[in-house]
Amino acid sequence: MLKNKRNKKILEMHPKFCKNNFSKGLGLMFSKKPKTLIFVFNKEKIISLHMFFVFYPIDVLFLNKNKKVVQLKENFKPFKIIIPKKPAKYIIELPNNTIKKTNTKIGDILSF
Numbered sequence: 001m002l003k004n005k006r007n008k009k010i011l012e013m014h015p016k017f018c019k020n021n022f023s024k025g026l027g028l029m030f031s032k033k034p035k036t037l038i039f040v041f042n043k044e045k046i047i048s049l050h051m052f053f054v055f056y057p058i059d060v061l062f063l064n065k066n067k068k069v070v071q072l073k074e075n076f077k078p079f080k081i082i083i084p085k086k087p088a089k090y091i092i093e094l095p096n097n098t099i100k101k102t103n104t105k106i107g108d109i110l111s112f
Helices: 023-028 098-102
Strands: 002-004 008-011 014-016 036-045 058-063 069-076 087-094
Touching: 008 087, 008 098, 058 098, 069 098, 087 098
Parallel strands: 014 036
Antiparallel strands: 002 008, 036 087, 058 069, 058 087
16 A cells, blocks of 8 residues: 555555566556556666656656655656656656645655
C-alpha cells in the first residue's frame, strides 16, 4: 500500500515496484491503462523521465531517501521529458489527478 503519512490518504493499494533495469526502462511504455509504479534506485540522484510511447498523462512524485516528496509533476503529458531539480531515490508514477485527489504536497512523507 502507498500512503501519505501526513493526511492518511491512500494513493494506491497495490503499487508495482520497478527495481531492475528492464522494469525501470520499460515503465509505462506501451501500456493501455495507467497503473502505479514505484521506481527504486540505489541512491539519491537526478533522474530524468520521458513519456515516449506512453499515450496518456500521469502524475509523478520524486522522493528522497526518507520517502519525503521533494518534487512533483501533475499531468505529465505523452512524449514530453522532465529533468527534476532535486535528487530522488524513489520515483512514483501515478494515474493522472492522483496528486490532486489525495492532496499530496512537497514535504509529505509516504509509506510503502
